[in-house]
Amino acid sequence: MTVIRGLPERRSIGLVDVLDRVREIIEHVKIYGDKALIELTKKFDGVDIEKISLDREELESISRELDERTMNAIDEIYGFLEEFYRSIKPFDHIVTVNGVRLGIVWRGIDRVGIYVPGGARGYPSTLLMAGIPARVAGVREIYVATPPLRNGSISPAIAYIAMKMGVERVYRIGGAHAIAAMAYGTESIVKVDKIVGPGNIYVQAAKFLVQDVVAIDGIEGPTELIVVADEYADPEKIAFDMMAQAEHGIHTFIVLLTTSSIVADRVSAILDRDYVHRYYIDVVGSIDEAIEIVNRVAPEHLALHVRNWERYIDRIRNVGAISIDDIPPALIDYIGPNHILPTEGWARSRGCLTIYDFLKPVSVLFEVEVVPRSLIEAVKILAEYEGFVIHSKSVGVRYG
Ligand SMILES: NC(=O)c1ccc[n+]([C@@H]2O[C@H](COP(=O)([O-])OP(=O)(O)OC[C@H]3O[C@@H](n4cnc5c(N)ncnc54)[C@H](O)[C@@H]3O)[C@@H](O)[C@H]2O)c1
Ligand SMILES: N[C@H](CO)Cc1c[nH]c[nH+]1
Ligand SMILES: [Zn+2]
Known part of the structure; x- marks a missing residue:
């Protein structure tokens, strides 16, 4: 089965x-x-x-040994992803608050x-x-x-x-x-x-x-996909999306949640031809119920085959990647933004791999131009409260 x-x-x-x-x-x-x-x-x-x-x-x-066609394909995707990551690379943030210049600088x-x-x-x-x-x-x-x-x-x-x-x-x-x-x-x-x-x-x-x-970077194990589909969804496309992710091996976790028993039966009829992989199909009462299940299960990939998806998108919290409308998860696999995604429920606490995984925010305090008295007093009080008298002196010896 x-x-x-x-x-x-x-x-x-x-x-x-x-x-x-x-x-x-x-x-x-x-x-x-x-x-x-x-x-x-x-x-x-x-x-x-x-x-x-x-x-x-x-x-x-x-x-x-690499053939030219594959080499060109790699070059194409390489250029695309490089441009994407260059354009989202974070800037250092250095600001002045109450006369104090401080900020976050990023280091690889x-x-x-x-x-x-x-x-x-x-x-x-x-x-x-x-x-x-x-x-x-x-x-x-x-x-x-x-x-x-x-x-x-x-x-x-x-x-x-x-x-x-x-x-x-x-x-x-x-x-x-x-x-x-x-x-x-x-x-x-x-x-x-x-x-x-x-x-x-x-x-x-x-x-x-x-x-x-x-x-x-997190736990990124055997591939997972939940498809959420309404009665307007195309069973053939859903089945392809599910079979594509199942292609990764026998430990994949591939699920369809649909509000339509007709869609469920049609997708099931296609998947039944695959004797190797296991698929789960559940008919749910509403798209809202499906989204609750998604947030609880926290899958790696979510494919949303739902009309008016804009109504639901803000409520989807615990997933590694979302492919919306007619976008196949397999496209995310090759053009990203990233296919390195949390599994086993880790999507509850982290998302896809990004440039931030390779950067460290370093906390920097530059010169203090105008000493905000109330701030210095607050620092001394809190340091003393913690029992760190020398911390308080180290600040006090400079700013009084
Ligand atoms: N979550 C994600 O972001 C993501 C992305 C891509 C791929 N994947 C998943 O990555 C996995 C790739 O798996 P794979 O097996 O093809 O490649 P793999 O490189 O992860 O593992 C293969 C290695 O596992 C070791 N191994 C095999 N059997 C073992 C055993 N019994 N005990 C200990 N070690 C053993 C061998 O050394 C082998 O080289 C798939 O499950 C796929 O779904 C996940
Ligand atoms: N679907 C995988 C993530 O679970 C990523 C991948 C790589 N190549 C093809 N697919
Ligand atoms: Zn894949």
């Missing part, structure tokens, strides 16, 4: 199901370094790799590790989605980890983008061990300040577990 009526209690797999196994993998990498990476790559990917890290010369040679993170998932042939689009905002933000060093292909090499498209982006190194390792390696460092892997990127449940569980030493 591929189409199930109603909603499940939970997603088919979650971090909690694999944390113990992933913890063991991480410990193994911490102790044995490169040796563990080579061994685990043999175990999980079935590939012997002697050298983990690919330098620019090797990347150049792999990228020469020094070293970022980008995880690019394996899939069937690699996810070059993910490198675009993470690497372009990182570059525009001014990240100094970018490292990429991606699982090796069956032949031991990596996707020529990933190699091409890595070259174009000027990344420092590409590591041909995937899974939880790749995350552990970038978090703790090994003989051939540089320890980074932040790890970003989507992947399967092992990859995301590893990101979750290494937060004692490295920042992460």
Whole structure:
């Protein structure tokens, strides 16, 4: 049965199901370094790799295998996303309030590790989605980890983008061990300040577990989509949107909530031809009810096949991405603004990957021109209230 009526209690797999196994993998990498990476790559990917890290010369040679048509497609999307991220790059904000000049200045993170998932042939689009905002933000060093292909090499498209982006190194390792390696460092892997990127449940569980030493962007696991549709929606387009996201694997979470039993039956009839993936369809009383469910479930993607969508948009709070009206989620996957999106309900507290993931706001207090007496007095009082007498003196010795 591929189409199930109603909603499940939970997603088919979650971090909690694999944390113990992933913890063991991480410990193994911490102790044995490169040796563990080579061994685990043999175990999980079935590939012997002697050298983990690919330098620019090797990347150049792999990228020469890329056909011109795909190269042009990458260039086109690269240019589009670069322009988008340049145009939303935040400015420093320095203002004067009551004679005090202060503000926020943005600084790029020094070293970022980008995880690019394996899939069937690699996810070059993910490198675009993470690497372009990182570059525009001014990240100094970018490292990429991606699982090796069956032949031991990596996707020529990933190699091409890595070259174009000027990344420092590409590591041909995937899974939880790749995350552990970038978090703790090994003989051939540089320890980074932040790890970003989507992947399967092992990859995301590893990101979750290494937060004692490295920042992460969030949990971006197996793909999720909820389609909300009214009676005017086109069942064929809905089915395509659902099957497209199911294409990512067997752990995807794909749901249709519709007010129309006719739409439900028609979509179900199309999806029934897919024997591999699982889909959920529920008939709801109203679009408002569907939106309540969406906010509770907090899916990665939401597709809104609803007339008068403007009426509902402000009430949609907990989703990673919204495709409205006739826009397929698959378009967001390739032209963004970003397809690196929270799953497993994490959309309740964070959204898509953005340029802000690669920037740190630094708090700066410049000169104090006219000393606002009341403000200085307030500072001294609060410092003393906290028991920090020297804090109070340090301010008082300058401003009285
Ligand atoms: N949420 C998002 O933003 C987003 C974006 C793109 C893709 N995705 C998801 O990323 C995932 C990609 O998954 P994938 O598996 O193709 O690639 P992946 O790179 O995430 O994982 C593959 C690696 O997992 C490791 N592995 C495999 N089996 C294992 C096991 N039993 N124990 C430990 N490690 C194991 C292997 O080392 C392998 O190289 C899909 O689920 C897709 O839906 C999510
Ligand atoms: N749908 C994925 C996010 O869940 C992103 C993606 C990349 N390539 C194709 N699709
Ligand atoms: Zn996709």
